[in-house]
Amino acid sequence: MSDTQSILSIAKRTLETESKAIENLIDQLNDQFAEAVQYILESKGRVIVSGVGKSAIIASKIVATLNSTGTPAVFMHAADAIHGDLGTIQDNDVVVCISKSGNTPEIKALLPLIKIGKNKLIGMTGSMDSILAKQADFVLSTYVEKEACPNNLAPTTSTSAQMAMGDALAICLLELRGFSSADFAKYHPGGSLGKKLYLRVADIVINNQKPQVDATSGVKDVIVEISEKMLGVTAVMENNKVVGIVTDGDIRRMLSKYDNIGELTAKDIMTANPKSVTIDTLAVKALKTLQDNGISQLLAFDNGSYAGVVHIHNLINEGIL
Structure with missing residues (x-):
């Protein structure tokens, strides 16, 4: 059985790896991020967020954050999209595809279909040489040097970076919309959070x-x-x-x-x-x-x-x- 110090050492190493990766995202922000935010802000449609595997889970979380902060959003699994759910995307919607490699088969199959619909595509990927990065109208780089997993396999650091980038996107939109605590209360009427905002x-x-x-x-x-x-x-x-x-x-x-x-x-x-x-x-x-x-x-x-x-x-x- 491992001793306490060994366990704490692993945990600290994991958190340090992920925190450094998120800090490195700051230098990866560029004009395309600002342009993507501005386009969503001016769009009359919703934000459709898609991905597969762990990226799909992150996409779902980003959708929840966007919806709760004043930006209408819908989750669409990339695998389901090419098997009937593509109708989720409406004419004025903006599509965000999330993929670490940017080259997964489901994403490859989805990209031309999005282009046919003439919807703007925001790619969130860790590879600027990927198909997703090359075909996206706006690219949000979530490159990380390594996963926290000692085998550099399990999505850990990369998904943390994706989630942080999604939060940056949502908070930019929140502030630019002038989304207030009163607005927040409308979307959070239940639980202690909502009560703090409206209970008198x-x-x-x-x-x-x-x-x-x-x-x-x-x-x-x-x-x-x-x-x-x-x-x-x-x-x-x-x-x-x-x-x-x-x-x-x-x-x-x-x-x-x-x-x-x-x-x-x-x-x-x-x-x-x-x-x-x-x-x-x-x-x-x-x-x-x-x-x-x-x-x-x-x-x-x-x-x-x-x-x-x-x-x-x-x-x-x-x-x-």
Whole structure:
């Protein structure tokens, strides 16, 4: 069995090889990359991304990235394209073919068919002498010196380079389109990522109870309100306005400070000027306020009126934290 240091050495060597290959892509960028981006930007069609083998898997990932960042894209397997799926390509579409060698049989068969359709072809290849590079309208070089595989066979470094080049393409298009976080939210409504972009305090407090006591309420009533509403806090009201809060921590501090609590009121033990947010605040910003102040609850207000409480556990349950 290999020892820990041997395993870590192999892993580090792999990552170093791949990171250097990606860094070398910077020097391979040229005017054709910029022209390809500009052509896609001005195109009225979609981006069709194709490949075979591991390159097909990378093509699928690039399609997902493009779609999620505002550029309509479709994956088309090169082998399936020459067996009926060529109809995927429409008149105004731009085709991106990915191939390390640029000479695979499926790519060779596909290229003339794309040319017949008069669609612009972007070739992403590691060989500038390949058929793909020679026939493409724009060539994106993803040349790598060697694979991370010790036999220089398994696609590793080359696929990392392809993925990085695809990301560069997508991010250029994203920025040139002025694609905003609001646009991003439209394409990512589910999961924690989407919630960080659209979930607001109003969406949370509506599901919580609304704890509140009068400033003159006795300690027993305060404790009961906190316990029943299960948010670890209650707002303290005076003349229909919030004048403070009482938290679980305030109750503990009261018990350690006073021997006789029978005459105490909510106003005696409350924390004045509590931290708060408006209901239209993004939940992720409410979380930052909680973290910055080392607290667990925030009061929420709607046009100056007390609307409820947002608790850090709400944000955990929503996947924001």
